[in-house]
Amino acid sequence: MARNPGDSTRFRFTESKVRDLPAPIGARQVRCYDTALPGFCLRVTASGMKVFGVYRKVHGRPMDLTLGRWPGLTVEKARKLAQETMGDIAAGIDPQADKRELREEATLGDLFKDFLELHAKPRKRSWKEDEGLWNRYLVSWRNRRLSAITPADVQAWHGRVGRDHGQGGANRGHSFLRKMFNFARMRGWKGGNPAQGVQRFRERTRERFLDAAELRQFLSALAAEPDRTSRDFFLLALLTGARRSNVLGMRWADLDLDRGLWRIPGEKAKAGDDLVVILAPQVVVLLRERREMVGASPWVLPSPSTRTKTGHFVEPKCAWDRIRGRAELSRLVAMIGEKQRWTPAATEQAQQDAEGEVDRIRGAAFGRRMPKGTDPWAVVLEKYRAQVRALHLDPEHARMRDIRIHDLRRTMGSWQAAAGASLSIIGRSLGHKQVQTTAIYARISLDPVRESVEKATSAMLAVGGPFQIADPGTKPT
Numbered sequence: 001m002a003r004n005p006g007d008s009t010r011f012r013f014t015e016s017k018v019r020d021l022p023a024p025i026g027a028r029q030v031r032c033y034d035t036a037l038p039g040f041c042l043r044v045t046a047s048g049m050k051v052f053g054v055y056r057k058v059h060g061r062p063m064d065l066t067l068g069r070w071p072g073l074t075v076e077k078a079r080k081l082a083q084e085t086m087g088d089i090a091a092g093i094d095p096q097a098d099k100r101e102l103r104e105e106a107t108l109g110d111l112f113k114d115f116l117e118l119h120a121k122p123r124k125r126s127w128k129e130d131e132g133l134w135n136r137y138l139v140s141w142r143n144r145r146l147s148a149i150t151p152a153d154v155q156a157w158h159g160r161v162g163r164d165h166g167q168g169g170a171n172r173g174h175s176f177l178r179k180m181f182n183f184a185r186m187r188g189w190k191g192g193n194p195a196q197g198v199q200r201f202r203e204r205t206r207e208r209f210l211d212a213a214e215l216r217q218f219l220s221a222l223a224a225e226p227d228r229t230s231r232d233f234f235l236l237a238l239l240t241g242a243r244r245s246n247v248l249g250m251r252w253a254d255l256d257l258d259r260g261l262w263r264i265p266g267e268k269a270k271a272g273d274d275l276v277v278i279l280a281p282q283v284v285v286l287l288r289e290r291r292e293m294v295g296a297s298p299w300v301l302p303s304p305s306t307r308t309k310t311g312h313f314v315e316p317k318c319a320w321d322r323i324r325g326r327a328e329l330s331r332l333v334a335m336i337g338e339k340q341r342w343t344p345a346a347t348e349q350a351q352q353d354a355e356g357e358v359d360r361i362r363g364a365a366f367g368r369r370m371p372k373g374t375d376p377w378a379v380v381l382e383k384y385r386a387q388v389r390a391l392h393l394d395p396e397h398a399r400m401r402d403i404r405i406h407d408l409r410r411t412m413g414s415w416q417a418a419a420g421a422s423l424s425i426i427g428r429s430l431g432h433k434q435v436q437t438t439a440i441y442a443r444i445s446l447d448p449v450r451e452s453v454e455k456a457t458s459a460m461l462a463v464g465g466p467f468q469i470a471d472p473g474t475k476p477t
Contacts (some may be wrong), residue, residue, distance in 0.1 A: 109142030167201035230319030241412030323379030331398035
């Protein structure tokens with residue numbers, strides 16, 4: 001055998017001859033051809049690497065295919081693979097199509113961009129929630145090709161997200177991933193949906209709402225809230241049952257106070273259709289007060305800052321923490337007072353003293369960033385929970401800090417149900433849009449809805465203690 005493969009490049013490939021082939025001299029690589037199977041070849045590089053392949057002309061154009069490296073791929077296995085490949089070529093099958101399709105295949109990051117721009121933004125007001133899910137749970141997969149994502153990968157990812165971020169987040173992330181792959185299939189993706197059939201975490205439906213005792217404390221805490229804009233926001237959220245974003249963005253142009261109606265445009269409503277919200281007489285009174293307060297502003301709840309982009313109130317979190325903290329602290333003090341048989345005056349004084357402790361902690365920290373875990377409300381609440389436990393009482397009965405703003409919406413629905421309203425009436429008043437009830441909603445007039453809302457509103461305010469709204473007088477027609 002010649003020392004340079006270029007001296008004799010055509011011979012019958014055997015293991016010994018391939019093994020003895022030296023690296024080429026003065027060339028980057030040399031191609032040798034098997035005399036037993038035309039088209040079967042071997043490339044020998046300057047580094048001594050030996051690679052089997054197929055070299056044929058198809059329709060006048062060269063096709064150069066790589067089969068694998070020797071010695072990992074033996075001569076006989078390579079010859080058999082070459083024979084199969086050339087059979088495919090003769091049958092009109094392009095053996096490079098799969099590799100070419102893989103190179104051109106979209107990544108999950110590509111799919112997300114298309115999903116966001118072509119589907120989510122044009123159709124969903126909540127598209128930023130999709131963007132948030134992507135950034136929290138899926139951005140690390142942005143460079144993975146769609147075909148490389150398997151159901152096993154998705155199941156393992158779902159478990160990790162559930163462990164690190166919570167089971168609810170894992171389920172929402174999974175739903176989003178499944179939706180993206182369904183979108184890909186609608187746009188021509190030929191692969192399957194690896195998110196289909198994944199075992200999800202079982203979630204309990206949140207059923208939190210304010211009962212009579214909680215509502216009494218909540219309204220009492222609300223009456224003590226010094227920020228009038230925040231106070232009115234929470235009251236409107238409770239008494240209309242509307243979503244947070246809709247209440248924050250309430251416009252005078254959408255209100256008919258004479259008829260007691262609030263029309264939320266479809267582009268602002270979650271379901272995408274125009275929504276009519278019934279305004280109880282007490283709510284109309286509150287809105288007329290705000291009309292005089294805000295002057296020429298187009299917003300019912302204008303922002304106290306001129307720097308907000310929206311022009312309306314956007315973040316009630318600080319006031320929400322104060323109101324919940326004040327309500328829970330009041331309940332804890334009341335439990336202690338009842339156990340120790342305090343007089344009403346002594347209980348009231350103890351409540352004032354407890355809130356004074358919050359103010360003192362906040363004042364001591366003025367101008368300084370408070371360490372994590374030293375929130376004034378959390379510190380004082382834990383102190384009074386300990387006192388309740390020392391009296392062999394359960395402080396969980398007083399818990400209010402677990403209430404979310406959306407629970408005010410559930411509270412309206414729950415009090416409507418307690419007043420005897422049907423599920424269809426409640427659904428209509430809250431703007432629920434479910435396939436099975438849409439036809440029913442279409443046949444319901446606003447009269448029974450109004451009656452239900454007014455009954456629930458009156459019942460809730462009746463337990464409010466010091467919290468009062470002026471006499472509404474004449475009802476809307």
